[in-house]
Amino acid sequence: MLGPLTRIGATVDRVTIPDQKGGGAFGVVGFDEDGFTAPIEPSDAELTYDTALLDIKPGEDGLFTATPRGSTGSTLVTVEVKGHTTVFPVSVGLEEKTIADFDDADRWRFGTARGSGKVEPVAEGHTGRALRLSYDFTQSTATRTAYAYPPAPIEIPGQPLALGAWVHGDEKGEWTAFTITDANGQSYSLYGPYITWKGWRQIEMQVPASVAYPIKVTRFYTIETSANRQYTGEVLIDDFTAEVPPPAQTPPAPERVPDPLVIQDGTADGSPWRFAVLSDAQFVAADPDSEFVRQARRTLREVLAAKPDFLVINGDFVDTGYEADFALAKKILDEELGGRLPYYYVPGNHEIYGPGDIGNFRKAFGEPSRTFDHKGTRFVLLDSSTGTYRTSSYAQLTMLRDALDGAARDRSVRSVMVFGHHPARDPLPSKNSQLADRKEAALLEKWTADFRARTGKGAAVVNAHVGVFHASRVDGVPTFVNGNSGKNPSGSPADGGFTGWTMFGVDPRVNTRGGDGWLRAEVRPHVDELSLTVPERVKAGTTAHVTATLRQDGEDMPLAYPMSADWSGSPNVHIGDARRALPWLHTVTFDPATGRLTALRPGKATLSVTVNGVRRQATITVTG
Known part of the structure; x- marks a missing residue:
């Protein structure tokens, strides 16, 4: 038995139609609060999109089919079902852009984990110069890698959906990968095929939908994970490419739905x-x-x-x-x-x-x-x-x-x-x-x-x-x-x-x-440092915002779900929904779910937060 609908989602993160002759498909799924799912019938969904670019109609098996009307372009498709929405991009047309041609191959650097090797330029690549990445994977039985680092991270314009490279292989079976960083400084590994071919072949790796554009390529590498495979090898790499669709508006980030499993305010100390x-x-x-x-x-x-x-x-x-x-x-x-x-x-x-x-x-x-x-x-x-x-x-x-x-x-x-x-x-x-x-x-x-x-x-x-x-x-x-x-x-x-x-x-x-x-x-x-930012003075009848920040390994990050915190205060502080406060008792209320502090009547109050055993507190004065 399904409970009431709490959210919807598409069966895809995005739809990319390479050219006007192609097409794409997607479905819509509904969720209840316990994670039970069921497909949404197309007749129950309302779609909003650029009708000059696309024609979207119900297709087979409860899916929608998107057919291009224009030769190139992009649009956000908004799906609404009973007040719940989900948004994803659809683009038509892809342009392959060369992002590295290895004219600077003599400036690339080598790196490794549990191996040895080198990089060096070669005169005849797929088109012009190329880079030889050679390695010795006989020195360990643990996972071994050989990295080729560009002189500087390769910045990629637009919002590429895939990265490619021409690789000259020798049928050794190495695994291939790119490492990229996004606009938030987050690193991702994009894994490609195993090198089971001889000669030149173009390979391609998909870019995760979660990246914050623009992105940069920081390295290309080969990997050997099998303890039984011991060998020396080399590959030639040339012509890094990016498959870039027409510029698209970034869909709004989906609203994060905290799961009730995670304690947002309090501890597990009261459990049996x-x-x-x-x-x-x-x-x-x-x-x-x-x-x-x-x-x-x-x-x-x-x-x-x-x-x-x-x-x-x-x-x-x-x-x-x-x-x-x-x-x-x-x-x-x-x-x-x-x-x-x-x-x-x-x-x-x-x-x-x-x-x-x-x-x-x-x-x-x-x-x-x-x-x-x-x-x-x-x-x-x-x-x-x-x-x-x-x-x-x-x-x-x-x-x-x-x-x-x-x-x-x-x-x-x-x-x-x-x-x-x-x-x-x-x-x-x-x-x-x-x-x-x-x-x-x-x-x-x-x-x-x-x-x-x-x-x-x-x-x-x-x-x-x-x-x-x-x-x-x-x-x-x-x-x-x-x-x-x-x-x-x-x-x-x-x-x-x-x-x-x-x-x-x-x-x-x-x-x-x-x-x-x-x-x-x-x-x-882990809490290296914890800070609590609270206004010193608040006028009765107004609201203010409270934030807590913790530091890990030199990085500051907001105290937010899925981190757990234990908020408390002096007897005249109400923690929780402001509507449940007692005006004759409480000077202020604080709602940890929203970070909103509401001043009720003049006086002084103390608010504190504890995260993984580290506690901070601050005093608020409410004026008339």
Whole structure:
């Protein structure tokens, strides 16, 4: 049964029609508050767009079909259904622009991770000069890369949808990629094909829809991820290109819908019991005093001080899976936790980087997948180190099925939580970090949703790997992606891109069938500094804005969802909806959801905020 419509979305981020002879298609999907979805019939949707450029009509299978009327141009398509809207661009025509012709090939620089090599100009490329990128990938069994850096980042005009390059290969099977940065300084990796051809071929990589234009290319590189593949190689690269559509107006950013799983004001301290989750520290034994190690130790100290029942390390605690890395991991855990806090370690893909299998992890930390019960909740810990559960260990899928069926029969189990490093869905537009097997991802979502619907018991999924904190729900099942505790984030702070960890509070007394309240997530960002900006004087009857800012690794970022904060004040301060304040008692009200402070009557009041144990306060004087 679907609940009331809460938002709509298109089945595509944008539609690009290469020329006037082509066409495009899209659908519209409706969501209720529990994440249940259903297609919207074209007859229920109202579209607004440039009719001189496009003709959009209902097509087959409930989709819309867009046909060009003009030879080139772009328009925003606005879809409205019962007061809810979604907007996306449609463009007609593409122009291929050359962004690098390698006339400056002698100024390019080489870089590598776990390899060696060089770059040098060659006289005969695809058209004119080219660049030779040569590398030795025999020096490690972990992931190896060879980078070609331009003399300066290559600025690309317009809003390119794809980047291309001419590559002369030698059938070695290297993986190709670009790195770009956008207008917000956010880096993205654009992955291309594996080099399985000999001679020249043009390759192409799509630009994620989430980038803030303009963008710059900062490097091109080749990658080898397989431990068993040891070789030296080289490629020639020439004529970097960008596929640029006609200039389009940027659609408004979709309104962020905070998920009720995340605590926006308050803590998980009032829950009957709590557990902590950290992931993606990614340190190596070769550098035991690195910043990644310091961040891992810092996170463990914060977790220990918060006194959860236990800790789950949800993958990529180490960067490579050698015995020395796990020895360092065990040493850090012993030194920082000292046996005072139980922990469970779920492997990620980096736990097998280098050796290529889970053997070293198993010797150090035991079985990579397991189940256990704690105070009425069944935990299922899964191994996705190879990128899928099936290829990591097919037997664990049977284990999950048995755990769900057993929990359905066991009256002492009120909820089930499934952990795995890779999420079924990557919340970032690039989709680089989700389970590789999409059928497997759909199966896991179906199993947990069916369990919840059939039993009335709670079900939730916790993942990591993406590099952002993100909460959503699929068919009523809360799904949480835990961000990084050490490694640099993969998104902007607005997308959940910051470092930290999460405290979950569990309340088995809450009715789980409704899907609300039994599980809450307190997202704790690392706080190097915290500032609270409050007006010193406010006139009664007026409003003002309050902001809090935290600093991480030299970067200031606003305190905002999905970060959790605990707002409080003196007895004459009301926290929450101003309409619920008591005028004879409260001097001011403050609504954390909007940042609005309302002055009610003359007097002095104190407002404070606490984020991950760091507290700041300020005094406000209300004048008559």
